[in-house]
Amino acid sequence: MVLLLALLNLPASVAERLKLVVSGSFLPLFGLRSATHSFLDRASYQLLPRSVLIEELVKARLEISDLQATLLQSQEALGENARLRAALGNPPKGPWNRRFARVIGRDSTTWWRTLRIDLGSRDGIQPNQVVMTAAGLVGRVSQVGLTHSDVALVGDAECGVSVVVRETRDQGIIKAGQASSSEGGYVELSLLQNSPDVMAGQTILTSGLGGVFPSGIPVGVIQDSRAMEGGLFTSARVRLSAALNRLEEVWVLQP
């Protein structure tokens, strides 16, 4: 009991360090898991017939040429954006440096929405760095170990996100809340004011307020909305763009 009381009253920084030390006992299992995944991936490539590989290659080449065309267009828009920002006296936005990471585990309890990735402080990962996939926002780095980091997912109490509705520019906050896994990952959006124009199908993006998440990252799509507190503000159910329950690889955005 004395040990328990001492544990519960440890300073936060000491408790976090102790946690990292204790979780270090699972490193062999996490390593074994990663090695097994890599082996199975390589084995599956060996088993693929040549015709399928060629088909995939042709598809990938077409996609690359399509993306190159989009990139040219985007570079033009970025240049124009930088010139306009400079004219208005705003500092130019830097490009996102993405770092690829594998998901190696999820929270051991039911009560939080976190996951663990295979990059740590030795890879340059720092707390509060943004985690996302090609589909959209995943969360932010909450804790960093030497070889791994914990990520608080969108909808967790540790990951509040300031967002904006792309179509109406209404601002709001993604609240912490339980998302039923069988429903594919929903979160609650609270808009700061009553917004009758907000409706199902509209896209939610990060607003850039708060200083953690850069603006413009897709968060999800509104499923339905309703007026709350006698019409003072609007609440909406948002289906997340990134499938948080099925994540295997993510990007960590680094400055």
Next chain:
Amino acid sequence: MNPPRLSIAFLFLLSWLGVFAQTQFAGFRELLGVPFSILPALIAYSALTHGLWTTTALAVVTGLWVDSLSASKLGVSVAPHFLLALLLHLRSHLILRDQRYAQFWIGFGSGAAIHVLVLLLLSAGQREPLTGWATFWQLPLLALMNGVACPAAFILFDALGLAFDYRPVFQSSFRNDRQTVRGRHDRIH
């Protein structure tokens, strides 16, 4: 008889793997909405078959392992595991531990009690845990999982004992020093 050291080592090993398993199997978690959890059942098995020191040590270590792989505050899971282990061990002489249905209900109760206690402790903290209508589905499911895991643990460890422990010497009713000779003049030597 004290449980062999191999059984204790295997119990700790299984708990270690059990904690790791709680962070894996994304498909299982997506399907049922809960992680794969058998630790309360293992604690209950330990409390009913092993000594006080082994049981409490397992409860404390398991609680620390669970918290280290979770966003929970370190130590939150230790108290429920420890209390359950202590309570079951002190009342182990009153429990029909050899009956399968009793093992099921002990596992079921342990699964429910530990998760409810952890949830209550978390709710008393600064961060509100993610609860909702789905919690009424998750808690019974976690209890059921441990209800099934507890008899399975008894079967597994019994099999382990048979495989690695010395078997009891079989006492035959036949005695070499006595034989009956059949004949005209029956006699017993």
